[in-house]
Amino acid sequence: xxxxxxxxxxxxxxxxxxxxxxxxxxxxxxxxxxxxxxxxxxxxxxxxxxxxxxxxxxxxxxxxxxxxxxxxxxxxxxxxxxxxxxxxxxxxxxxxxxxxxxxxxxxxxxxxxxxxxxxxxxxxxxxxxxxxxxxxxxxxxxxxxxxxxxxxxxxxxxxxxxxxxxxxxxxxxxxxxxxxxxxx
Amino acid sequence: xxxxxxxxxxxxxxxxxxxxxxxxxxxxxxxxxxxxxxxxxxxxxxxxxxxxxxxxxxxxxxxxxxxxxxxxxxxxxxxxxxxxxxxxxxxxxxxxxxxxxxxxxxxxxxxxxxxxxxxxxxxxxxxxxxxxxxxxxxxxxxxxxxxxxxxxxxxxxxxxxxxxxxxxxxxxxxxxxxxxxxxx
DNA sequence: GTCTATAATTTGATAGAC
DNA sequence: GTCTATCAAATTATAGAC
Numbered sequence: 001x002x003x004x005x006x007x008x009x010x011x012x013x014x015x016x017x018x019x020x021x022x023x024x025x026x027x028x029x030x031x032x033x034x035x036x037x038x039x040x041x042x043x044x045x046x047x048x049x050x051x052x053x054x055x056x057x058x059x060x061x062x063x064x065x066x067x068x069x070x071x072x073x074x075x076x077x078x079x080x081x082x083x084x085x086x087x088x089x090x091x092x093x094x095x096x097x098x099x100x101x102x103x104x105x106x107x108x109x110x111x112x113x114x115x116x117x118x119x120x121x122x123x124x125x126x127x128x129x130x131x132x133x134x135x136x137x138x139x140x141x142x143x144x145x146x147x148x149x150x151x152x153x154x155x156x157x158x159x160x161x162x163x164x165x166x167x168x169x170x171x172x173x174x175x176x177x178x179x180x181x182x183x184x
Numbered sequence: 185x186x187x188x189x190x191x192x193x194x195x196x197x198x199x200x201x202x203x204x205x206x207x208x209x210x211x212x213x214x215x216x217x218x219x220x221x222x223x224x225x226x227x228x229x230x231x232x233x234x235x236x237x238x239x240x241x242x243x244x245x246x247x248x249x250x251x252x253x254x255x256x257x258x259x260x261x262x263x264x265x266x267x268x269x270x271x272x273x274x275x276x277x278x279x280x281x282x283x284x285x286x287x288x289x290x291x292x293x294x295x296x297x298x299x300x301x302x303x304x305x306x307x308x309x310x311x312x313x314x315x316x317x318x319x320x321x322x323x324x325x326x327x328x329x330x331x332x333x334x335x336x337x338x339x340x341x342x343x344x345x346x347x348x349x350x351x352x353x354x355x356x357x358x359x360x361x362x363x364x365x366x367x368x
Numbered sequence: 369g370t371c372t373a374t375a376a377t378t379t380g381a382t383a384g385a386c
Numbered sequence: 387g388t389c390t391a392t393c394a395a396a397t398t399a400t401a402g403a404c
Contacts, residue, residue: 004369019290022206025397039370041399095287099333102340103279103287106202113340120340138352141337145350146326149283149333153325156286156297156304166329168322173357188387209379222382223388231380 005043007033013054017094020104021051021112048109055115058097062119066126074131078143078174081127082167085147089160099148120144131174139174146170189227191217197238201278204288205235205296232293239299242281246303250310258315262327262358265311266351269331273344283332304328315358323358330354 008029015024026037026047044050065084069076088096098119105113127140150166192213199208210221210231228234249268253260272280282303289297311324334350 015290017290019292020204020206020288022204023288023291026399027397035369036371037398038372038400042369045399047398094290098340099336100287102336103284104204104207105339106199106278107204107207116340117342120337135353138349141334141346141350142330142353145333145337146330147333148336149329149331150325152283152286152332153304153329155289156282156300158301162325165322166325169319169326210381211379219387220389221380222390225381226387229381 077130261314
């Protein structure tokens with residue numbers, strides 16, 4: 001069944017969100033779902049390939065989560081991104097994989113790093129386009145940085161409240177930008 | 185000589201900033217400075233103890249870097265923090281150790297996580313006290329999150345410019361807060 | 369798809385000589 | 387402080403039977 005492959009990916013993803021690329025081994029996964037590590041290799045030849053598949057799936061899901069809504073305001077867009085990141089914490093048990101791999105990028109497979117960079121490039125471009133206004137690209141970078149950092153604070157404090165605190169002014173700030181534009 | 189211990193710490197710190205807690209082994213370090221791994225254990229009994237010593241040293245240095253200046257404005261304080269974080273990238277070769285360990289906290293020694301949490305608690309308190317104004321604590325969280333996330337973006341893009349872009353509006357925003365207060 | 373068996377390497381760590 | 391020698395465990399991965 002392809003179901004086993006998905007369970008393996010789910011499990012590996014969760015472990016990595018908690019502890020990074022080295023946060024799981026094939027033996028770990030195998031033990032938890034009741035098979036042997038050799039069987040994991042049947043579904044994913046190497047660990048690198050497995051992680052790349054996980055990242056691919058994750059980035060597709062992320063794109064769906066922040067898909068544009070008709071009539072959205074810039075504040076709506078920022079809220080959609082904020083909610084998507086927050087879900088990492090509350091439903092996936094930890095960090096954004098792209099942020100995590102960006103942080104520990106030094107020892108990771110190059111193909112993985114390509115995916116990570118690509119994620120940030122397209123997320124920044126998408127955000128910038130949808131919030132618009134002056135310096136949209138700079139503000140998009142700031143928003144992505146704030147969200148990644150807010151996840152770190154929440155992990156360090158062991159409390160989602162830290163994420164909420166760090167991002168409390170996010171939507172309000174974007175409303176300010178709007179007001180400023182309208183006023184000008 | 186205590187000199188060897190320091191060289192080991194320097195090397196290990198750099199590797200961890202690039203690739204996280206699992207970014208070096210005692211053998212790596214030993215090979216690079218021309219001794220054997222058993223000799224590294226003479227200076228640091230275990231890896232966990234070594235990393236804790238590195239964190240201790242790092243957090244002391246950080247406190248010095250952002251030490252209060254007489255007559256500082258809130259914008260000055262934020263700039264001092266921004267510069268301290270930026271130095272991680274330009275002089276230390278990578279992430280802030282606290283941010284990195286917060287991100288991959290799942291598989292780390294508990295004593296290390298205690299230090300990480302403590303760092304963020306005291307940094308937020310210090311920042312909040314020195315920038316003052318309404319919601320100082322919330323803004324302090326946002327500033328720390330932005331700085332950590334900006335490091336991630338720079339690592340992911342492989343370019344310090346991403347850090348600068350993400351933090352471009354930081355000091356300006358703090359000036360806004362001041363203006364707002366004065367105007368009120 | 370899963371198993372047994374096993375290889376090759378790496379890792380954190382220790383004992384004891386010099 | 388450094389070395390040789392060594393350990394036990396873990397990790398990624400492969401070959402081939404069922």
